[in-house]
Amino acid sequence: MKRFLLMPLFVLFALSCNKVLDKKPTDFVEPGNYYNSENDLNLALTAVYDLLGNEYLYTSSLWFQLGICTDEAFYAYSSNSYSAPMFYQYDYTNVYITGLWQQCYIGIERANLLIANINRPAMDETRRQVMLGQALFLRAFYHFLLVSNYGDVPLKLTPSTDVNSVRVPRTPAKEVYERIIADMKEAEAKVNTASVIGNSSRISKTTIQGILARVCLYMAGYPLQDQSKYADALYWAKQVTASNEHALRTTYNAAITNSAYSQIFINQSQDIYDVKECMWEADFNTNNNNTAYWEMGKLGTMNLGCNNLDTGFAGSNIKTSIKLYNLYGSGDYRRDWVIAPFYFVSTTTTASRTYYTASNIIGRDAGKWRRYYEPLSPAKQQYVNGTNFPILRYADVLLMLAEAENEVNGPTDIAYDAINQVRRRAYGLPLDAPSLVADLPAGFAKEQLKQAIMDERARELCFEGLRKADLIRWGVFTSVMNAMTTEINASNASTTNKSRWTLGYTTAASSPRYLLLPIPSLEININKAMTQNPGW
Numbered sequence: 001m002k003r004f005l006l007m008p009l010f011v012l013f014a015l016s017c018n019k020v021l022d023k024k025p026t027d028f029v030e031p032g033n034y035y036n037s038e039n040d041l042n043l044a045l046t047a048v049y050d051l052l053g054n055e056y057l058y059t060s061s062l063w064f065q066l067g068i069c070t071d072e073a074f075y076a077y078s079s080n081s082y083s084a085p086m087f088y089q090y091d092y093t094n095v096y097i098t099g100l101w102q103q104c105y106i107g108i109e110r111a112n113l114l115i116a117n118i119n120r121p122a123m124d125e126t127r128r129q130v131m132l133g134q135a136l137f138l139r140a141f142y143h144f145l146l147v148s149n150y151g152d153v154p155l156k157l158t159p160s161t162d163v164n165s166v167r168v169p170r171t172p173a174k175e176v177y178e179r180i181i182a183d184m185k186e187a188e189a190k191v192n193t194a195s196v197i198g199n200s201s202r203i204s205k206t207t208i209q210g211i212l213a214r215v216c217l218y219m220a221g222y223p224l225q226d227q228s229k230y231a232d233a234l235y236w237a238k239q240v241t242a243s244n245e246h247a248l249r250t251t252y253n254a255a256i257t258n259s260a261y262s263q264i265f266i267n268q269s270q271d272i273y274d275v276k277e278c279m280w281e282a283d284f285n286t287n288n289n290n291t292a293y294w295e296m297g298k299l300g301t302m303n304l305g306c307n308n309l310d311t312g313f314a315g316s317n318i319k320t321s322i323k324l325y326n327l328y329g330s331g332d333y334r335r336d337w338v339i340a341p342f343y344f345v346s347t348t349t350t351a352s353r354t355y356y357t358a359s360n361i362i363g364r365d366a367g368k369w370r371r372y373y374e375p376l377s378p379a380k381q382q383y384v385n386g387t388n389f390p391i392l393r394y395a396d397v398l399l400m401l402a403e404a405e406n407e408v409n410g411p412t413d414i415a416y417d418a419i420n421q422v423r424r425r426a427y428g429l430p431l432d433a434p435s436l437v438a439d440l441p442a443g444f445a446k447e448q449l450k451q452a453i454m455d456e457r458a459r460e461l462c463f464e465g466l467r468k469a470d471l472i473r474w475g476v477f478t479s480v481m482n483a484m485t486t487e488i489n490a491s492n493a494s495t496t497n498k499s500r501w502t503l504g505y506t507t508a509a510s511s512p513r514y515l516l517l518p519i520p521s522l523e524i525n526i527n528k529a530m531t532q533n534p535g536w
Contacts, residue, residue, distance in 0.1 A: 035117035038127065044114045045131050048138045049201070051107035053295050056099030057145070058282035058389040060298045061085075063465035065096045066149075066517070068318055069504035070467040071480050072458055073366055074488075076319040076501065088507040092518035092536055100149065101520045104142040105156065111139035112159045133190025137203055140183035141211065147176040148218055148469060151516045151533060155179055167529040174226075177219050181232075184212050194245045199273045200281040200388070206245050207280045210392050212236040213400045220407070221473025223515075230407040237401035240279075241418075246394040248425045249277045260425055262337045266373045268388040269300065279392045286378050286386040296384040300369030306344040308351035312371020312380035316343070319363045319501070322487055324462060326361075327455050331437060334426045338462050340367030362491040363501075368463050395422050395460050403453045411449040416440060419453060422460055472515055481509040511535055 034040055052058050061067075065085040068075055075086030085096050114135045118128060139157075146153045152170035157179070187208055194204035216233035219226045240246060249260050267274050271285060284297035305316020320339045328335035342353040343365060356364060369387055371380050402418035409415075420439045421431045427438040440452055457470060471477040484505040488498055508514045513535025523530050 035114070035120045037121045038123040041114065041118065041121060041123075041128075041131055044110065044117075045134055048107060048110045048114060048135060051103050051110070051142070052282040052391075053284060053297065054099075054103045056096060056103045058297070058391065058465075059284075061096050061100055062145075063389070063463065064298070064302060064318070066100065067465045067468050068463075069508065070471060071321055071484055072324050072462045072467050073318050073320045074484075074501050074504060076317055076363065076497075087504040088514055089503070090518075092524065092532070093521045097517055098520040098522055100517070101146065101523065104146045107142040108139050108156050109160060111135045111142070112156065115139070116159050129190045130192055133187040134203055136183045137187035137191070137208055137211075140180040140187070143176055144180050144211075144215055144218075147173050147180070149517045150519060151223070152176070154527075154530075166527050168527055169529040170531060174224060177215065177224070180215055181212065184208050184215070188212070193243070194275045194279065198275065200275055200278045201273075201283045203280055204245070204275075206240045206243050207392060209236045209239040209243075210279055210394075210397045210400075213240070213397065213404070214392075217400060217404065218469065218473050222475045227407075230404050233400060234404035234408050237397050237404060240394070240397045241401065245276075246279060246397070247276050248394060248398075248421060248431060249274060250425060250431060260428070261334055264390075264393070265337075265369050268390065269369055269371070269374045269385070271386060271388065277394050278388075278390055279394060279397070281388040281390055283388055284386045286375075286381075295386075296381075297387055297389060298383060299385070299387040299389055300371050300374075301383045301385060303366045303368070304340050304344060304370060305365060306346045306351055306371070307348055308344070308346045309348065309379050309382075310376075311344065311346065311351040312374060312385075313382035314371055315383065316365050318366040318463065320366055321484065322362045322491060323484070324458060325364070327459050332426050332459070333428055334459055336367075338366065338368045340365045340370075359492065362488065362493050363497065366463055390464055393461075393464075395425075396457075396464075396466070398422055399453060399457050399460065403450070406446060406449050406453065410446050411444045415449060416442075419449075419456055422456060426459070477515060478509050478512070481505045485509070 035044065055061060068086050069088060075084065077084075077086075084090075085094060090097055115132065118132050118135070143153070143155065152173050153176060154168045155171040155176050156168075187203075188205055191203060191205050191208065194206055197204050213233045213236040216229040216236065218224075220229040220233065249264055251260055251263070264274065264277055268278070268281065273281075282297070284295050284299075286296070300312070300314065302315050302317040304312075304314050306312060306314050325335065325339055341364070342355045344351045345354050346352070371385065374380055374385060374387070398418040398421055402415045405412055405415040405418070416439075420435075423438045423440070424431050424433075424435055427435065429435050429438050440449070444452065454470070454474065458467065461467070468477070471480050482505070485502045488502050488505070491498070493501065513533065516533045518536035519530060519532050524532060
């Protein structure tokens, strides 16, 4: 059966059954019989959000399979099987390359159906517009994931009606981005504020503003290089800070080192919302071990390898780099949270900690999400959990503001204040008081402050699925990947580990084709108007 961009199954069945059997199908809901009540619209909107928690988006792929091999960390696997995206060992037939493409277009199709039918039921008009705003934003966000990973992609703004219409060409990336911004701006005027919503699952006005800042920074960098977008990014980041809806967490707990920072990620493992700091999360939930309603993720299951169920099964697959470790200054509490200073010696019944020696830096486990903070019930199942993924945090907005301000106006007090707030929190200091310990030195030139911001994004946002795209838009991806090969080869890692760990870096640096993902083979084979990215 022909298909394009994975049209929802109920549309496919409707068309095929009417054509072949010419009788009313009974095993699905026709679009014409749905969207007839406010509850129908709410369920349809939930279905648009649902794709965020798919395996090929924030369950795993965007931050692990397709995002882990950068200067922050690399994939460690004990066998000799290297055929994995984490080593840049993929082609256009890879399931993760196909999965991201498919799931984003499923999300777009669901959003388009909701938008097309949003006016059908009688309901409160204000609530209708809030739903419409969310659908417009999510459609734009799925397009953003596509264009930032694949380059030119088909811009899809209406529901699919004909399964035979499969000749749809790629839309230039600039046009896709322009529509993303238009949809997000329209959505921003419709949705509620974070304080009204009260959770991080649904997008708020400031969420959209923060993502708009991100979109504009991507447009300002490689490959579009539209320098005018730095001013737009600055505008949207300032809208977030001026709202007074958000702030960095500064509540400390003496029992946990730098709890103001670490508590962010503990909360995500315990399904506790902190809308001040965590502006948008992909929601996962174990639902009291009721497997009929699980929405399970994998965040933390590749950290701190452990075989003990009570402590939490994890694979010890994300190994941190020497570069990341050395980026943290003396007294920066984030280092020993995001890079675990110990490893577990564990069995199925026990788990004890062994701390690394000072010389053993490379290959330490990532520790940002730690499974022993998950609730005791249900049991910490192997390699799945209910930890929410942070799509947007307020610290990211501050760092985007600093970057955009520096690009537009140079190293001003505004840029310094934004980055120094993040740094002061990292050292456990008040956010509003200058600090000789935490603050950046005064007098940086523009390029010096830019480098400081690039480094700060690694310290603060590591393992949150942003680094690869940052390196690409800054135009330093290839040089950074080359430098990582040099770093690993010069380390005290074993010869076996060196050859395994450098594979992804040498592959990624070998060709400019790795700046974009290949268009999936399924789309190439079906859509005869589709073209492949260079080098694939």
